[in-house]
Amino acid sequence: MFNLHLTAEQIEFRDTVRSFAMNEIRPLAIHPERLESFNKPLLRVLLDKASELGLRTLTLSEEFGGVGADTMTSCIVFEELAAGDVDIAIMLGQTSLLGDLLFDHWMEDSQRDIFLPRFIEDETFHLSCAGPIPEISNSWCYHENLPQEPNAGPIAVREGNEWMIDGSVSYVANAPIAEFFIVMAQTGLDGSGTDGTKGLLVPRNTPGLTINAVDNVVGKSDINWSHGCGAGVEFNSCKVPLENQICKDEKIPIVSEHYSRQMSLQRAAINLGLGRAAFDAAVEYAKIRRQGGRNIVEHQAIGKKIADMAIKLELASTIIWKAAWVADHPEVIADRSVSDLPQHTIANTFTAEAVHDVTLIAAECFGAMGVMRDMPAQKYVNDGFMFLHSDINDISARLPIAEKVVNYHRSKAA
Amino acid sequence: MDFSLNEEQRAWQLKAREFAKSEIRPISIQRDQIEGGFGPWDWDIIEKGSRLGFRTLAVPKEWGGPGTDFVTQTLVMMELAKGDSAICKAFSQNWKWSHLIASACNDDQKDRFLKPFIADDRYLIGRGITEPNAGCDNRLPPKDDPRSGYKLHAERDGDFWILNGEKCFIANGSVGSLFFLDARTDPTADITRGGTLFLVPKDTPGFRIGKIFNKRGWRFYQNAELIFENARVPHVNVVGSVGTGSVKAGGGDTTGGDLFGDLELAANAVGVCDDAVEMAMEFSDTHKRGGKYLIEHQLIQLNINEMNMLTEALRSFVMRVAWEHDQGKRSATGVLMVNYSTDVIQRVTKLNMEIHGIEGSRMNARVDKLVRDAMVWSHLAGDTVLRLKAVSKLDFPHAKSRNSEAKVTASEAAE
DSSP states (O other), rough: OOOOOOOHHHHHHHHHHHHHHHIHHHHHHHHHHHHHHHSSSOOHHHHHHHTTTOOTTTTSGGGGGOOOOOOOHHHHHHHHHHHHOOOHHHHHHHHHHIIIIIIIIIIIIHHHHHHHHHHOOOOTTTEEEOOOOOGGGGGSSSSOOOOOOOOOSSSEETTTTTTEEEEEEEEEEEEEEEEEEEEEEOTTTTSOOOOOEEEEETTTOTTTEEEEEOOTTTTTEHHHHHHOEEEEEEEEEEEGGGEEEEEEEETSOOOHHHHHHHHHHHHHHHHHHHHHHHHHHHHHHHHHOTTTTEEGGGGGHHHHHHHHHHHHHHHHHHHHHHHHHHHOTTHHHHHHTOSSSHHHHHHHHHHHHHHHHHHHHHHTTTTGGGGBBBBBBHHHHHHHHHHSSTBBTTTTTHHHHHHHHTTTOOOOOO | OOOOHHHHHHHHHHHHHHHHHIHHHHHHHHHTSSSSSSSOOOHHHHHHHHHHSSSSSSSSSGGGGGGOOOOHHHHHHHHHHHHHHHHHHHHHHHHHHHHHHHOOOOOHHHHHHHHHHHOOTTEEEEEEEOOOSSSSGGTTTOOOOTOOOOOEEEEEETEEEEEEEEEEEEETTTTEEEEEEEEEEOOTTTTHEEEEEEEEEEEEEEEEEEEOOOBSOOSSSSEEEEEEOOOEEEEGGGGTTSSSSHHTTTTTTSSSSTTHHHHHHHHHHHHHHHHHHHHHHHHHOEEETTTEEEEGGGHHHHHHHHHHHHHHHHHHHHHHHHHHHHTTTOTHHHHHHHHHHHHHHHHHHHHHHHOOOBBEEEEHHHHHHHHHHHGGGTTTTTTHHHHHHHHHHHHTTHHHHHHHHHHHHHHHOOO
């Protein structure tokens, strides 16, 4: 059985978000002044409006006040949002993803009682996660064990009724807007025996927590390379009560395959939304730009570009839907309907390449206008390069697929 | 075959290498990161380079320039572009029009414009062809639409021409002292017969600079609107004769500088590729992923191989065409080479970015700059049109009979 029908609810949700993204977000997102600036403003008002549509709590279960969307619906909706603005989609996506993990999986009832009501009531309440996502760097260790690397990132030491955190993380997504941080801290380095990575909740106003903006400064040898918003975060003898520890039950791993799977699927969907925005812009322009005695859409050279873009976007959409369906219905692997390859990795790496190509082709349709900073085409190209080289994607990102093909298993460390 | 360089060629190459290393490279990223269209521009580097001869490199010896050959110019561009692609272009843009002055202007015009050009370190030259609704049409005018192409209107008034209209994206627009300008002297004829080429100094009454364009790549390089409101240009500034078409007036010039135009972009691309290759090899030799130096990973070795392979192939292609140009040969190889350079520069700079990746949500600023500069190649001079144009320069065995067939069909249709 193969069925591509969306539910009536999914279609309605998609159309609502599409209309909001097209009518309200996109005009401001591609305003020439925003495009020209090296530090583009965040569109905070629109972020809050998008929250009100339910996107901030999209994947949080209905039981806890969220929308309770499955992976498939989440992908469809975030694609639409990203077609309006990638940055808003990344910021809301992060909170939505962490909200589900935190309240549905990582917290105990007593913690939910304290934190959940504020999260649900306040549409400007965002979440952030400070710590490494180790799964991703593993792809460079193809058919090899992971090297012993020195502990980077924050460490936590138990002091009486508190955890004391020290250390820093150079870039934390959503840090500028987050109400609290899920800190993945190394513990046990003091010899107390409680070693491993612990999840600690640190409210924004906790003494000892510093958030350092990462602006682009003229003449620096490196530049900020991320969507949404982020900041460096520092912990100096930053103390939180023991009750702020999440995943106390050792059976709930804070760094899980579930986390990286959901994250890469959501990113792929957002990436696809970017491709759609570039495609739309190119097609609209090709219909009205006249050269060679006709509107350029009628030239074969442009027709080929439009067809190539459409092929790439349709294929990306197909693999994202497939991977999302598999995430929601793991039984399709168990009953051998679908191969047990990491579909989310296939979706993410394919989409990043495909959309990158689409943004370049789209820009070509604009001629010289394609490189002008007050026009959107060059922004889409830049965004496409960012997805291609991101915290979860680089040229090694596909290697785990090959490892899975031959069922390679590595031990945790050398 | 002999690939050796003569002493003069070698001397210019080394001089350019030193200037790129000691003067251009240190300001490259800094200028690139200044916001706005005009912001990245810097007269200081232009003056320094001018004093070393890089602004006037292509002026013939009899008019007081060094009279370098195409091979020398190519070598110099490869070196300067390795320092900064956009700054190199700001220099070489003047060579393009030096060539045009030498090939198309009369002695009076050469005297009036080449002398001040040589004397003033800040004297830059540009050419205005493109208009908001005339881009590709200037390169490949559609046969069935004679009104297409540039529309900037020129009307005779005694010893003067009155110019009205607008040009856009014009290189050196905001900093140039002199512009070649393609205008329509007969709006009813197509541009090959109704067009005329003018020389227009920046202080011409009725001529002003409009918007300065803010680009993703080549940020240093200036592109601006030129606006003409009853601008008065003397008849003695007509290049060639009126109504011969500006292309014919420019001695067959279609790429803005004829033979030089294609060479310019492709040679510049080699410099960018050399820069990318050097960065990639340095980085992969000093940085680790997964506990190993990058260069120990096969993924990276494959990238390094491809980057070197493409760069060396492009270098050979460009040097061959430079040599052919010096022999006065004309063929499709020039435009084929520039099309190839677009593919190579974009591929090589992308592979360099793959090798660097990101570190803590930061990207190496120069890696990003090379990618952004490389993107410009797809948007210059109508990239797709250049690919189609290459085909028009190739000899097809059945072209003659095919064209006469088409004519018959057209006349049948007219009846």
